[in-house]
Amino acid sequence: MMRKLTFIFVLAILFGAFLVVNPYLSRPEEPPSLEDRLPDADFMATADCIRLAKEVSGMLYYYKVPYRDFLSPEFILSQAKAYGIYIQNPMYFFANKDGEFGILAELNDSTKLNQGVEKLKHFFDVKEMHVAKQKVYKIQDFDSYVFYGNDYICFYKGDSLKQHIRRITEAKTNQVSPTWIELINQQRYLNKSMVLYSRLDDFQQISIDQAIAYPVLDSTHVYFYAYLASKDTLPFKLKNEGSGFVQGEFTKSNISIHLDPTYLQQHPEHPLYTYLIRQSARIRFPFKEFMKYWNGDLSFQQGGWINIDEKFIESELDEDFNVTEVVKTRQVKVPGFALNYSLKEKSLNFLEVIKSKGFLTEQEGKYHLLLSPPLNFMENKDFSHTFYAAKAPPKMVESKKSYVTWTHRGTQYTVMVDSLKTFEFYGNLSFSMEHIFSRKNLTDNF
Numbered sequence: 001m002m003r004k005l006t007f008i009f010v011l012a013i014l015f016g017a018f019l020v021v022n023p024y025l026s027r028p029e030e031p032p033s034l035e036d037r038l039p040d041a042d043f044m045a046t047a048d049c050i051r052l053a054k055e056v057s058g059m060l061y062y063y064k065v066p067y068r069d070f071l072s073p074e075f076i077l078s079q080a081k082a083y084g085i086y087i088q089n090p091m092y093f094f095a096n097k098d099g100e101f102g103i104l105a106e107l108n109d110s111t112k113l114n115q116g117v118e119k120l121k122h123f124f125d126v127k128e129m130h131v132a133k134q135k136v137y138k139i140q141d142f143d144s145y146v147f148y149g150n151d152y153i154c155f156y157k158g159d160s161l162k163q164h165i166r167r168i169t170e171a172k173t174n175q176v177s178p179t180w181i182e183l184i185n186q187q188r189y190l191n192k193s194m195v196l197y198s199r200l201d202d203f204q205q206i207s208i209d210q211a212i213a214y215p216v217l218d219s220t221h222v223y224f225y226a227y228l229a230s231k232d233t234l235p236f237k238l239k240n241e242g243s244g245f246v247q248g249e250f251t252k253s254n255i256s257i258h259l260d261p262t263y264l265q266q267h268p269e270h271p272l273y274t275y276l277i278r279q280s281a282r283i284r285f286p287f288k289e290f291m292k293y294w295n296g297d298l299s300f301q302q303g304g305w306i307n308i309d310e311k312f313i314e315s316e317l318d319e320d321f322n323v324t325e326v327v328k329t330r331q332v333k334v335p336g337f338a339l340n341y342s343l344k345e346k347s348l349n350f351l352e353v354i355k356s357k358g359f360l361t362e363q364e365g366k367y368h369l370l371l372s373p374p375l376n377f378m379e380n381k382d383f384s385h386t387f388y389a390a391k392a393p394p395k396m397v398e399s400k401k402s403y404v405t406w407t408h409r410g411t412q413y414t415v416m417v418d419s420l421k422t423f424e425f426y427g428n429l430s431f432s433m434e435h436i437f438s439r440k441n442l443t444d445n446f
Contacts, residue, residue, distance in 0.1 A: 032171040034092070034106045034152055038180045039167045041094035045196040046183060049087050050077060052193040055217050062219040063437040083116040084109035085153065090187070092180075097200065100158020104168070107151050117146075132165045186212055207232040207271040213429075221432050228425040235264035235272055238420050242297040243384070244399040245338060250304030252407040256399055257298040265291050283370065289353045297342035297384065299396070303407075304336040306390050308374060311364075334373035337389040340396065346383045410435040 038044075053073040060068035069075060080087035086106040095101035107113070117137060120126055125140040136147045144157035147165065154168055176184075183197040192214040199210050213226040242258030264273055268288075280287035310332045313325050343350070354360040360367060366374035367387060375387040386393050402417040411431055418426040 030173050031151065032173045032175065034089070034104060035176045035180060035184065036173060037152060037168040037171040038092055038104060038177060039094055039102075039164050040177050040179055042097045042200045043093075043095045043196065043198045044180065044183055045093040045194060046090045046187050047093065047194040049091055055193055058219050059217055059433060060437075063433065065437050082112065084112035096158070097202070098158075100156075100160060102154055102156040102158070102164060104152060104154050107148060107153055110148060110150050110153075113148055113153065120146075132162050132169070134165045134169055136161070136165070182210070190214055192216075203228075205271060206275045220434065221430055224429040226425075226427050226429065230423045230425070232271060233263065233422055234420055234425060235267060235270050236261060236420055237263070238402060238417065239296055241398050241400045242342070243340070243382075243396045244297075244299040245301045245340065246395045246397055247301070247405070248304065248336075248394075250336070251301055251405075252303035252412075253300070254302075254403075254405045255298060255300040257296075257402050257404075258399065259296040259402065261291065261294055261296045265294075283359065284357045285359050286353050286357050289350060293343045293345070293347055293350050295342035295344045295383075297340070299338075299340040301338045301394060302335060305333045306336050307331045308334055308389065310374075334389055337372055337375065337387075338394045339369065339375075339387045340384055342382065342384040344383070346379075348379070351377075351385070 050073050053071060053076050057068070057072060060071060065071075077087060084107050086108040089106045092104045093101065094104075117126070120137070120139070124142075127138045127140055129136050129138055131147075134147050136145050138145050142157065144155065145161055146153070146155050148154065149169065152168070154164075156164055158164075179197070179199060183195065186197065187195040190212075194215055196213045197210065203209070203211060207230050209229045209231045211226065211228050213224050216223045216225060237260040239258040239260055242256075244256035244258070245254065247254050264270060267273065273291075277287050308331070309329050311327055311329055314328055315323050316326050351360065355362065360369055362368075363374075367377050368374065369387060372387075373389045375389055376391075376393075378386045378388075378393055380386060388394060403414055405412055405414045407413075413429060413431045415429050416427055418428060420426075
């Protein structure tokens with residue numbers, strides 16, 4: 001009797017356990033999320049497109065951009081809904097340094113995409129094909145591809161289509177890449193409309209572990225704030241101030257750097273030191289010798305035009321019709337050019353070193369730094385050296401800022417160093433959108 005009761009009791013326990021576990025055993029496997037499908041890349045980004053469109057709208061209105069209505073949050077949202085794209089959720093971007101890139105977005109109704117594909121065929125040459133059992137639409141005009149599933153759509157341009165299709169279509173649930181997890185967490189922490197993230201191998205060469213950036217917009221300018229995390233101690237500190245050239249009206253490029261290089265000078269094994277050695281060797285610049293003397297200040301200026309006297313030889317006929325060579329002088333225009341660097345002590349030895357390497361040449365009292373115009377040279381009271389193309393050196397002032405500016409197709413870009421900590425760099429890139437948004441130059445700025 002006792003055996004029967006024990007047997008019945010065990011059966012009851014097993015039956016109860018079955019009732020508890022069965023829902024989990026019979027539950028269908030959850031499909032992978034959009035984040036599970038994301039492929040790793042050199043550069044990655046996440047964007048809240050509606051929020052970003054709202055931030056851009058003020059700038060579009062300020063510059064009276066004629067197509068601003070097509071970039072309004074309302075228009076973008078209506079078009080996304082029409083084609084089943086769930087634009088309210090983040091979109092993801094991935095790109096590699098070889099030029100390939102892709103965009104991945106969430107769908108809430110993939111059946112609506114058919115009409116979108118048909119409309120696309122009205123404007124472009126679209127070819128249907130199958131890659132890794134996935135239907136793909138190739139946009140012949142741009143050599144790019146579009147493919148989609150029940151809950152995602154991907155736009156891709158590059159040479160690794162098959163590899164990315166397999167990564168996206170064969171993704172498993174809860175298999176988000178660690179780098180994408182880091183980016184998504186950073187986006188939540190920063191709470192920005194767009195966040196860019198990179199762990200590029202090239203960064204690793206100089207001991208930079210990761211780079212993060214996000215845009216901030218006002219009515220006229222775009223600012224990309226950047227953060228770099230280093231695995232090793234950053235080898236520079238910011239100086240409180242230093243001398244730099246005054247930026248003129250026609251200046252196209254300007255560098256004003258004021259650093260304390262002591263740590264780098266004392267640690268030639270640092271990855272940044274060895275990297276700069278390799279890069280400087282390409283132009284035969286003696287970086288090791290420079291670091292021995294350098295006191296951390298570097299200023300460079302280029303832009304505008306100046307007139308200089310140039311000697312030339314001309315053949316002339318004398319009274320007896322004999323050919324003679326006559327040395328004459330003429331004025332020629334050359335680009336404005338000036339360079340200043342600080343040294344720890346009075347030393348002209350460094351000039352002799354760069355001369356011996358062919359980086360600096362001297363001819364008739366003028367100097368050439370590689371392919372620079374003819375330059376004058378001056379050694380200053382603070383031991384710094386100044387090279388300049390004009391008759392007089394440019395004015396210098398004390399500056400607390402370290403920055404680099406350059407001009408590309410009419411737009412000036414500025415990189416500013418905000419702060420340097422033991423393992424962290426903070427800075428920003430800024431530029432005006434005025435020239436970019438002008439009708440005539442819109443497509444010429446990229």
